[in-house]
Amino acid sequence: MKLTGSQIFWTLSTVEVVMAVWLRVSPAIETAKQDAWMSMIIAGAIGLAITYLVMHVSLLHPGETLTQFSRKLLGGWIGRIVILPYFVAWLLLSGDVLRSFADFIHLTILDRTPIWILMVMIMALAVYLTGFSGITGIGRFCELAGPVTFIALILTFLLNITNTKLHHILPIASDTSWQEVFKASLSPASFFGESFMLLVLLAFISSNKKIYVKTLSSIAFTAIMVMLATVMVLLVFGPYVGMELRFSYFMLVRSINILNFIQNVDVLVIFIWIFGVFAKISLYLFITSYEMAQWLQVKNWKKLLWFCAPAIFIIALLIPNEETIIVLQKLWERIVIPVCAISIPLILWMMTVMKRKLAEH
Amino acid sequence: MKKILLIFCLMLLSASSTGCWNLKEPNQRAFIIGVGIDMTEDKELEISSEIAVPAGLGSSQVTGAGKKNTFTVVSAKGKDFMDAGQHMQAELSRSLFYAHRQTILIGQHMAEEGVDRYLDMVVRNPKSEIRSVVLVVKGGTAKEVIKAEPTFDPFISTTLGSQQNALGMKPYYFRMLLCDAYSEGTQPIVPAITADPARGYVYTGSAILNKDHGLKLVGFLDPEESMYDNWMMGKQKKLTFTTQIGKENKMISLAVQSLKHRTHIKMVKNKPQIYISLHGTGSIVENNSPLDPSKDDDLKTIQTRLSQEAEEKVRKLVDKAQHQYKIDIFGIGEHVHRQHPEVWKTLKPHWHETFPELPITVSVHLRYRDPGQTNSSL
Numbered sequence: 007m008k009l010t011g012s013q014i015f016w017t018l019s020t021v022e023v024v025m026a027v028w029l030r031v032s033p034a035i036e037t038a039k040q041d042a043w044m045s046m047i048i049a050g051a052i053g054l055a056i057t058y059l060v061m062h063v064s065l066l067h068p069g070e071t072l073t074q075f076s077r078k079l080l081g082g083w084i085g086r087i088v089i090l091p092y093f094v095a096w097l098l099l100s101g102d103v104l105r106s107f108a109d110f111i112h113l114t115i116l117d118r119t120p121i122w123i124l125m126v127m128i129m130a131l132a133v134y135l136t137g138f139s140g141i142t143g144i145g146r147f148c149e150l151a152g153p154v155t156f157i158a159l160i161l162t163f164l165l166n167i168t169n170t171k172l173h174h175i176l177p178i179a180s181d182t183s184w185q186e187v188f189k190a191s192l193s194p195a196s197f198f199g200e201s202f203m204l205l206v207l208l209a210f211i212s213s214n215k216k217i218y219v220k221t222l223s224s225i226a227f228t229a230i231m232v233m234l235a236t237v238m239v240l241l242v243f244g245p246y247v248g249m250e251l252r253f254s255y256f257m258l259v260r261s262i263n264i265l266n267f268i269q270n271v272d273v274l275v276i277f278i279w280i281f282g283v284f285a286k287i288s289l290y291l292f293i294t295s296y297e298m299a300q301w302l303q304v305k306n307w308k309k310l311l312w313f314c315a316p317a318i319f320i321i322a323l324l325i326p327n328e329e330t331i332i333v334l335q336k337l338w339e340r341i342v343i344p345v346c347a348i349s350i351p352l353i354l355w356m357m358t359v360m361k362r363k364l365a366e367h
Numbered sequence: 368m369k370k371i372l373l374i375f376c377l378m379l380l381s382a383s384s385t386g387c388w389n390l391k392e393p394n395q396r397a398f399i400i401g402v403g404i405d406m407t408e409d410k411e412l413e414i415s416s417e418i419a420v421p422a423g424l425g426s427s428q429v430t431g432a433g434k435k436n437t438f439t440v441v442s443a444k445g446k447d448f449m450d451a452g453q454h455m456q457a458e459l460s461r462s463l464f465y466a467h468r469q470t471i472l473i474g475q476h477m478a479e480e481g482v483d484r485y486l487d488m489v490v491r492n493p494k495s496e497i498r499s500v501v502l503v504v505k506g507g508t509a510k511e512v513i514k515a516e517p518t519f520d521p522f523i524s525t526t527l528g529s530q531q532n533a534l535g536m537k538p539y540y541f542r543m544l545l546c547d548a549y550s551e552g553t554q555p556i557v558p559a560i561t562a563d564p565a566r567g568y569v570y571t572g573s574a575i576l577n578k579d580h581g582l583k584l585v586g587f588l589d590p591e592e593s594m595y596d597n598w599m600m601g602k603q604k605k606l607t608f609t610t611q612i613g614k615e616n617k618m619i620s621l622a623v624q625s626l627k628h629r630t631h632i633k634m635v636k637n638k639p640q641i642y643i644s645l646h647g648t649g650s651i652v653e654n655n656s657p658l659d660p661s662k663d664d665d666l667k668t669i670q671t672r673l674s675q676e677a678e679e680k681v682r683k684l685v686d687k688a689q690h691q692y693k694i695d696i697f698g699i700g701e702h703v704h705r706q707h708p709e710v711w712k713t714l715k716p717h718w719h720e721t722f723p724e725l726p727i728t729v730s731v732h733l734r735y736r737d738p739g740q741t742n743s744s745l
Contacts, residue, residue, distance in 0.1 A: 130376065134376070169542075171546075173701060173705060174546070176705040177704065177705050177706075177708040180708035180709065181708055242542075243542070243545075243546060244546045244549065244550060246546075246549035246550065247542075247545050247546055247549050250549075251490070257490070257497070260497060260498075261497060261498065261542055263498050263540075269498065
């Protein structure tokens, strides 16, 4: 199983942009008002820093995934315990994504379809893709779905130009303090920081050539897209309406009205959004199953699909309401990112450096 | 074995992904194309929906015995929007469908009571349409207007947006009402319409809603006043000026195409001074005076006279806003917020008291681009 550089680029950006554009714009506007776009830039910078760190750690151990090198560095037992938070984080995240997706489809299109059917359908597809082709299939899928997603995003921004009013975004940096702008950047940053999955993914790259540029530019590209979405929501709705909308980007798409002719493009956007959600769930299904197989030292990682897929499904099913989804997002921001994306990679990095120093002497 | 399993899976997916159980045929739907919100005498909410009758549409035969109405109006009282919808459903054999609503009409009584309570459904309900235009019915109920038969289109609700376009305004969509209602300092100025037994419905200017007071109706502006107000707010695309000119008081008309507006706030000793300047260029479309626009002197006279006249009217409007309605209908608060955000923080809480005292200077500059096809008047 191999991934090319451009597959890494598209995989990262596709899976990151879908949820960030959908869920992070309104909360950022709520805190930072019309300066929310600056928060997105800060969030992008934080995301880049995290990505750089995990890439650096991962590339010190070429061809090895997180579980493999952490066991090598920290020994069998500690190496295993350190991986546990990752499993929890990835399973919870996939469950959360699956549930948000199903809730949204239920709300907008299929209101008489039970939520669990929607979830079973997307899970079945994800198991199919992951089981048959592993990471290569996911990478190829993202290479196709990614550009479509981004073209659709840019198109919806362009079609909304007639609805924009510049004064909604003014005055810049005066109604909100820098603390608020910074505070608003933390939750989108936690979404960009999702890139700690690279600890696993980078083991599959076909060549190291320009891999730093490709990966970092992917995060930067995603952050720019989310920033543009924020700018557009602000320009069309203004900060006070924008913060009240649950899915502000979706409302933005629904406002499109060109010459009374181009309207109701929301259905198209939902389809494209499903691509991204599907890619994301498949990717996490793969990562969790593969790592769990390494952890248990099972030869065939595909066997673990039959544990991870039901686990994700049950987590999604057990989420009782919107409140829990918000709690999970807070958990992600306050605990998962500091632990899984910053502390553990830092420890692993230090261990690597120390071991190599010792070996030299 | 694997293949059979795969085929089975594919069949299951294709059967389920068509979403047939979620299917609703168009002939099971009652398409709401316009809605009127009224408040009855005994303070009850009354919703009137204009529903398309597809059987009356398709055929191009205007005469003939089989001619059906293109729409029907159903009204019902209720505790809120959807409760009334429930009551309306009792009269219909097809289920109500909100996604094609083109127009929201607000009756005068309703507007006086304040409409902020009923804004939520339009956005929250995922089956609702947010691209509807909003109008206030002056001196009547929304129910009367929505029943009117329009000249060109089969339904009144589709015509109201195009009428605003034809009048040179940008259509006022629900989204804009929402943005204004939640803005820092822009009062919603909603186009107004009135029911006329002889002519069906007529555009009658705009209604001023007070966003700081439950979106209650403050008063109306007549069509000319709303034209100037829209100009200042950037909502007008074109307009025609007519004024008396020369010794004989003959008429001259200028059709202005590109309208520009600028509001400058100058802070003098922490007190804002407002300078509004309006620019427009257009062509002379009618000239009954002896003046010849191709001559430089006459042209100057024409331009100055037109600008003066417009300036006078804007000044009157400003005076009306400051002393009669005592409400900032020009979005000046928003300009202060943008240009002097720090000062706005202290001004905002008592902007309603500050506004009538503000020194507002208006200047209008009208220029001609095209004298028309004749030199002096024929």
